[in-house]
Structure formats: structure tokens, C-alpha cells
Amino acid sequence: MDIDIANKDDFELLEEELLPPVNEVKRFIRVFFRRKIVVVGFILVIIFLFIAAFAGLISPYDPYEQDLYNVLSDPGGAHLLGTDALGRDLFSRLIYGTRTALAVGASTALVAAAIGTVIGLIAGFAEGPAQTIIMRLTDAMMAIPSLILQIIIASILKAGVPGVVFAVAISLVPGFIRLTNGQVLSLKQNDYVLAARSMGSSRIRIAIFHILPNCLSPLIVQITMMMGIAILAEASLSFLGMGILPPTAAWGSMAYDGYRYLTTQPLLSIAPGLAIMFLVFSFSMIGDGLRDALDPKLRGTTS
Amino acid sequence: MINYIIQRVVHAVIIIVLVSLAVFLLIRMLPGDPIEIIVSQNTLASYGPEYYDQLAHEYGLDRPVMIQFVDWFGNIIRGEFGNSILHNFNIGEQIKDRLTVTLLLGLTAFVISFIVGPLLGIISAIRRGTWIDNLVTVVANIGITAPTFWIGILLIYFVGLKAGLLPLYGYTLPWTDLGLSIRQSIMPIIVIALSPIASSARQMRSSVLEVLNEDYVRTAWAKGLKEKAVIYKHVMKNSLMPVITLQGTMLRQIIGGQVVVETVFVIPGLGKMMVDAFLSNDYPVVQAVTLVMTIVVVISSLVVDFLYGWIDPRIQYE
Numbered sequence: 126m127d128i129d130i131a132n133k134d135d136f137e138l139l140e141e142e143l144l145p146p147v148n149e150v151k152r153f154i155r156v157f158f159r160r161k162i163v164v165v166g167f168i169l170v171i172i173f174l175f176i177a178a179f180a181g182l183i184s185p186y187d188p189y190e191q192d193l194y195n196v197l198s199d200p201g202g203a204h205l206l207g208t209d210a211l212g213r214d215l216f217s218r219l220i221y222g223t224r225t226a227l228a229v230g231a232s233t234a235l236v237a238a239a240i241g242t243v244i245g246l247i248a249g250f251a252e253g254p255a256q257t258i259i260m261r262l263t264d265a266m267m268a269i270p271s272l273i274l275q276i277i278i279a280s281i282l283k284a285g286v287p288g289v290v291f292a293v294a295i296s297l298v299p300g301f302i303r304l305t306n307g308q309v310l311s312l313k314q315n316d317y318v319l320a321a322r323s324m325g326s327s328r329i330r331i332a333i334f335h336i337l338p339n340c341l342s343p344l345i346v347q348i349t350m351m352m353g354i355a356i357l358a359e360a361s362l363s364f365l366g367m368g369i370l371p372p373t374a375a376w377g378s379m380a381y382d383g384y385r386y387l388t389t390q391p392l393l394s395i396a397p398g399l400a401i402m403f404l405v406f407s408f409s410m411i412g413d414g415l416r417d418a419l420d421p422k423l424r425g426t427t428s
Numbered sequence: 429m430i431n432y433i434i435q436r437v438v439h440a441v442i443i444i445v446l447v448s449l450a451v452f453l454l455i456r457m458l459p460g461d462p463i464e465i466i467v468s469q470n471t472l473a474s475y476g477p478e479y480y481d482q483l484a485h486e487y488g489l490d491r492p493v494m495i496q497f498v499d500w501f502g503n504i505i506r507g508e509f510g511n512s513i514l515h516n517f518n519i520g521e522q523i524k525d526r527l528t529v530t531l532l533l534g535l536t537a538f539v540i541s542f543i544v545g546p547l548l549g550i551i552s553a554i555r556r557g558t559w560i561d562n563l564v565t566v567v568a569n570i571g572i573t574a575p576t577f578w579i580g581i582l583l584i585y586f587v588g589l590k591a592g593l594l595p596l597y598g599y600t601l602p603w604t605d606l607g608l609s610i611r612q613s614i615m616p617i618i619v620i621a622l623s624p625i626a627s628s629a630r631q632m633r634s635s636v637l638e639v640l641n642e643d644y645v646r647t648a649w650a651k652g653l654k655e656k657a658v659i660y661k662h663v664m665k666n667s668l669m670p671v672i673t674l675q676g677t678m679l680r681q682i683i684g685g686q687v688v689v690e691t692v693f694v695i696p697g698l699g700k701m702m703v704d705a706f707l708s709n710d711y712p713v714v715q716a717v718t719l720v721m722t723i724v725v726v727i728s729s730l731v732v733d734f735l736y737g738w739i740d741p742r743i744q745y746e
Contacts, residue, residue, distance in 0.1 A: 265443050268676075268729050272684030273702075273721055280706035281454045357575055361688055364577045365703050377575070384581060384692075391585050398578025406573040 157418040166410025173404055177223045184217035188374045197390050206392055209382060215393060219400055221374040226356050226404055229290060229369070233355035234348045237294040241301020242344065246332050248302065249309025260306065263299045271296040275358055279367045289368045293358045297351050304347055308340040342419040349415055353408030360401045376401050436733070440726040445501075447722045452497050452715055462513040462710050463489065487513060489711075500715065509716045514708055519716045522701065527720065529599055530690070530697035534682055537617045541624040541678060546671050548625065549632020550664060553640070564629055571626025576685050580619045580692035587615060599695040616693045620685045624678035628671050635667040642666070672739055675732045683725060698724075 158164050176183060185205065192212035200207040206215040248259040266274070274296045282288035312318065313336070321331050362368030363377025371378050376397035383393025463483045484490045488499070503510065509519035552564035570579075588596040595612050602609040639645060640663060648658045687699030694700075702721060705713035 265439075268443070268680075269447075269722070269725060270680040270684040272687055273725070276687070276702065276706055277451060277718065280709075353573065357573070360575050361577065364575070364688065365691060366707055367703070377577075380575075380577060380581070384577075387581065387585055388589060394581050395578070395585065398575055398581065401578065402570070402574040405575075406569065409569075409573055 153418045157414045159417070160414065163410050163414035166407040166414070169403060169407035170411060173223055173227065173407070176220055177227050180220050180224055184214070184220040186214035186217040188213060188217040188221040189372055190214075197386060199390075200392055206396060207390060209379070209390075209393055210386065215379075215396065218374040218379060219376070219396060222376045222379060222397065222400065223404075225286075225369060225373060225375045226359070226401070229286065229293075229359045229375075230352040230356040230404075230408070233290045233293045233297065233359070234351040236290060237297035237351060237355075238301050238344060238348050240294070241298040242305045242337075242340070244298070245302040245305025246309060246336065249306045249313070249336075250328050250332055256306075259302070263302045266296075266299045267303075271358065272361060275362055276365070276367055279362055286369055286373075289359050289362055292362070293355050296358070297355065300351070301344075301347065304343060305340055308343060309336055312336050312339050346412055346416045346419060349408060350412035353405040353412070356401065356408070357405050360397075436730055440730060443726055444719070444722050448501070448715065448719050449497060451718045452500070453493060455709070455711060455714055456493055461489070462708070463487065465514060465708065500712075504716075504719065510712045512710055512713050514710045514713075519713055523698070523716060523720055526696055526698045526701050527724075528601070529695060530686060530699060531724075532602070533599075533613060533616055533620065533689075533695070533697065534686055536613070537620040537624075537682055537685075538679065540617065541621040541628065541682070542675070544621070545625040545628030545678075546632040546668065548629040549671070550636055550659070550667075552629070553633045553636035554659060554663075556637070564633070568626040568630050571622040572630075576619060576623065576688045577692050579622060580615070580689055583615045583619065584692070597692075597694040599693070599697070616689045616695060619689050619692070620682055623685060624681045627681070628674055628678060631674050632667065632671045635670045636663060639663050639667040669740060672736060675735070676729055679728050679732060680725075683721075683728075 158167070190213065192208065194212070195204070195208055196210055196212045198204055198208045198212075204214050204216065206219070208214055209218070244259060248256045251259070275292045278295055279288055279292035282291060309332075318331060318335055321335050326334075359368055359375070360377035360380070363370075363375050364381045366378075366381065368377055369375035371382060380394045380397040383390065383395075383397070386393055463480055466483060467480050481490070488496060491499075500510075507520065509523065511518055512522075548564050548567075552561040555561050584596055587593050594615055595608070597612075599612055599616075600609045645658065645662055648662045653661075683699075686697065687703060689695070690697040690700040691703060698717065698720065701713070702717045705717050
């Protein structure tokens with residue numbers, strides 16, 4: 126049969142043959158929820174989000190209220206998980222700690238993504254010596270263990286939420302630079318970039334309207350993965366006394382405070398660590414699921 | 429090859445100088461210095477606030493920053509690290525002792541994770557779907573998602589406190605008391621090695637699964653080789669490469685993990701010294717520790733890079 130594209134019926138026939146109708150959203154959902162462990166991670170994150178949103182309603186006590194007549198009380202009774210050295214309710218502090226962890230994780234990953242993507246785009250488009258210098262510096266930063274880098278930056282910025290977010294974000298930036306730079310280098314070879322260039326589009330226009338949208342899937346996967354990593358890093362910094370300081374309810378510093386009472390009240394340091402592990406685990410699983418669903422080429426690779 | 433080595437060494441020196449300079453400048457730009465701490469802690473004793481300028485002059489902190497840096501770097505090259513401002517100990521000697529502890533623990537953890545990680549990966553790949561594969565997957569997930577300090581706390585609580593099997597904290601050098609040293613090192617080394625073991629086991633598992641599908645493995649089975657021969661001669665060698673390229677990452681995980689572990693187990697190592705120095709803003713100690721840490725990091729990643737070339741001759745150095 127001769128196919129005449131100008132003929133409307135033929136064109137529709139051809140279109141149908143070439144592109145079987147696939148509902149992208151349905152496909153995404155099917156692939157994303159295919160692995161049971163991803164479903165578990167997804168449900169856990171929903172639960173954590175719920176706890177963070179309704180912390181005020183769920184927690185039985187004010188997480189900052191000190192009850193000095195009731196310090197280091199045993200689990201059970203009036204206080205479900207007992208109280209810390211200042212008589213604050215551990216369960217309520219764990220609940221409010223969810224807020225801190227999620228806020229720090231999300232803002233850190235987003236700050237790192239914003240900085241890293243811009244630098245990566247610039248490096249990918251600059252070519253020549255500028256790209257070499259940026260990528261060399263990125264390599265140099267990646268060679269330094271991230272915790273060491275975070276300790277240096279966090280102690281210079283002084284403890285507190287903004288300092289921690291920035292310190293951890295800086296240590297995550299090189300990963301985003303590499304990712305974006307690599308994407309730009311491969312996407313630049315595409316015909317649509319050539320077409321845009323031959324129409325006289327500026328490099329900035331090409332970067333923003335043609336390259337960036339095509340980097341989004343791997344970026345979303347990376348951001349999800351990095352949220353877990355950022356929460357873990359914040360906890361380690363807070364444990365070392367360089368992150369979020371008490372009285373703010375943060376799991377890392379709670380674990381450090383509780384560590385002194387390990388012999389009598391082990392829950393004080395063990396419970397916050399367990400919470401960290403569950404949250405980090407769920408973000409890592411969601412990241413895995415997103416990677417499978419958004420980027421079939423990367424399926425099966427480890428990170 | 430010689431050119432490559434020279435180039436890498438030059439790069440390493442540049443990184444060391446840049447990191448030292450950055451820390452040197454930044455730490456001075458921010459509020460709160462060790463002199464203030466001395467002055468504020470001794471208001472009732474010999475030093476009052478009026479001694480601030482005198483003390484700053486004594487420690488040379490009133491000079492221009494660049495001159496301080498050049499002066500400090502010159503001293504370092506001559507091997508003089510100076511004294512701590514706050515605690516007045518000799519930094520060079522302190523670093524020597526602590527570096528020994530940190531290297532002993534770190535190298536042991538590195539060797540152990542280099543052997544155990546890939547081994548677990550192979551076992552879980554060839555016994556795919558069995559209980560041992562599931563166990564390795566769970567351990568690997570814990571190693572990647574659990575905070576290092578928490579693993580340490582759990583071990584101290586259950587193995588040290590409840591079961592009373594191992595000493596809870598502290599460190600003794602092996603040449604002082606070998607038995608005690610080994611018993612004290614077991615838990616810290618497990619904690620340090622867990623996350624590199626986890627990531628290399630995961631990498632090894634997926635790379636073995638890939639190699640198992642290769643034609644030459646099918647040929648090896650087809651010609652009637654025993655399982656051992658197939659796994660050792662054909663699968664293991666070919667799947668190790670991606671894991672070996674992971675050594676740099678493992679190294680960084682170990683150095684980072686040590687900082688936390690030394691705090692949890694109260695081990696007098698370089699990581700603990702670094703945290704303490706940064707917390708108290710003790711300039712000379714911060715500078716010296718950062719410098720030594722950077723040198724350790726740079727040298728170990730150089731060694732790892734050269735090892736690649738030795739293990740895989742296909743890698744060409746430009």
C-alpha cells in the first residue's frame with residue numbers, strides 16, 4: 126500500500142502504527158510501584174510527611190517543655206518512650222524531629238541542585254578552558270571525604286539550621302555539576318539543538334528551553350536520592366555537635382545527648398537513630414523506583 | 429608514566445596548598461577566636477580583657493593574615509607545627525600519635541572491606557534469591573542507610589553492655605597490649621567497614637550477575653568446568669573491575685566514618701582531634717589537622733589511582 130502523508134487518513138494510520146497509544150502516567154505508576162520495596166518506601170515517606178504536618182496534633186507533650194521532676198523516666202506510663210535528661214518527652218521530640226529532618230533534607234537537596242545545575246550548564250556550554258577548570262575543581266572537591274568538607278564548612282558558618290543546610294549542600298554540589306555537565310554534553314549532539322541553533326537561538330535560550338527540560342528526569346532522581354544522603358549527613362554533623370544544636374528537636378543531636386545515658390536509658394539514643402534509618406531508607410527506595418520509572422536506560426545500575 | 433606521576437603530584441600539592449589557605453583565611457574571617465576564649469575563661473585569674481591585645485601579639489595574630497600564612501607554611505615545611513593556643517600541647521607530637529591510631533584502624537578497615545564486600549557480593553549473586561542473598565541485601569541496605577554513630581551505639585549497647593563481650597570504648601596501641609588492642613578495635617572496625625562493605629557488595633552483586641550472562645561463562649559451563657573453576661577463573665576476575673574503581677569512594681567513606689567512630693568510641697585519633705579543634709576554634713590545631721587530613725586524603729587517592737593501573741593494564745596514563 127502506498128502511503129501518502131498528505132492524505133489525512135493515511136497519516137493517522139501511520140501515526141497509530143508508529144506510536145502505540147501509551148498513557149504515560151499509567152506507565153509511570155505501573156513501573157514505579159512494581160517493586161514491593163519501593164511501595165514500602167513510598168508508604169513510609171507518606172507516613173513521615175503526615176507526622177511532620179500534624180506534629181502538633183499527634184505529639185502528646187510539648188517537645189520543648191522541661192519537666193525537671195520527671196527526668197530520665199522509664200518508657201511506658203505517662204511518657205510513652207520515657208523522658209530525656211531535662212524531662213522532655215522523647216516521643217514528642219521524635220515527632221518534631223521529623224519536621225527538622227524533612228525540612229533540612231528537602232532544602233539541602235534543592236539548594237545543591239540549584240547551584241549544581243547552573244554551574245553544570247555553564248560548564249557544559251562554556252567548553253574549552255572554562256569547562257576544564259570547573260570540572261577539575263569539581264573532581265578536587267569530590268576527592269575530599271564529604272564529612273570532612275561538611276565539618277570545615279559547618280564550623281566556619283557556625284552551628285544552626287542555615288549553616289548545616291549550606292555545608293551539606295556544598296558537599297553535594299559536585300555530584301549535580303557532574304550530572305548536568307554530562308547531560309549537556311550528550312544532549313548537545315541532538316538534532317533539535319542543531320535546529321534551534323540554526324534558527325539563531327542564543328546559547329542561553331537553548332540551555333533553558335531545550336537542554337534543561339531534558340535534564341529534568343535524572344535531576345529529579347538525583348534530588349530524591351540526595352534528600353536521604355542530606356538527612357544522614359545532617360544527623361552525623363549534629364551528633365558531632367556541629368549541626369543543629371539543642372534545644373531544637375533534631376535526631377542527630379538527640380542521639381548524642383542520649384548517648385551519655387546509654388546504660389540506663391538506651392532508647393534516648395537508639396530511637397532517633399532508628400528514625401533516621403527508616404527515613405533515609407525510604408528516600409533511597411523512592412529514588413530507586415523513580416529511576417526505574419523515569420529513565421529506563423539506567424535500569425539495573427547501582428548508585 | 430613518569431609525566432603522569434609528576435602531573436598528579438603537582439595537582440596534589442596545589443590542592444593541599446589551596447585547602448590550607450582557604451581554611452586559614454576563612455577561620456580568621458569569622459567571629460570568635462581562641463584569644464577571646466582564653467580571656468573570657470580567665471576573667472578572675474591572671475588575664476583580664478585588657479590582655480587581649482597583648483596575647484594576640486604574643487601569638488602573632490595581630491599581623492596581616494597573608495604574612496601569618498607564609499610564616500606558618502614555612503614552619504610546617506621545617507616540620508614545626510607549633511603549640512595549641514588553648515591547651516598548650518605540642519601539635520606535631522600529638523598529630524604523630526593520633527595519626528598512628530587513625531591509620532592502624534583505617535587501613536585494617538580498608539583491607540577487611542576490600543575482601544569481605546566483594547566476597548559477599550559474589551555469594552549473593554550466585555545464590556540469587558536464597559536466604560543468604562536476602563541477608564546480604566538487608567545488611568547492605570542497613571550499611572548504606574543507617575547513621576554510622578547509631579551502628580556504633582547499638583554495638584556498644586548489645587555487644588559491650590548487655591553481653592559484656594568487648595570493651596566499651598578507648599584504644600590501646602597493639603605494641604602496648606596486643607590482646608586488649610585487638611579487643612578494643614573489633615567494634616570500631618566493624619562500624620567503619622560496614623558502609624564500604626555495603627556499597628562494594630552491592631556493586632559486586634550486580635556486576636557478577638552481568639558477567640554470568642556473558643557468552644564465555646556459558647562456554648565455560650558447556651565445556652564441563654567445575655563450578656569453582658567457572659566462578660574463580662571466569663566470573664570473579666571479570667566482575668572485579670567495577671568494584672576496584674569503587675575503591676576511591678570506599679576510601680572516602682572510611683575516612684569520614686572514622687571521624688564519627690572516634691567520637692563514639694572515644695578513640696584518640698586524628699578525626700576526634702579535628703572535631704575538637706574545630707569546635708574550640710583553636711587556630712594552629714585546626715590548620716595543622718586540616719593540612720594532615722588533606723595530605724592523607726590526597727596520598728591515599730593517589731595510591732588507589734596507581735593501583736588501578738597495576739591491576740588493570742588496559743588503563744593508560746596520559
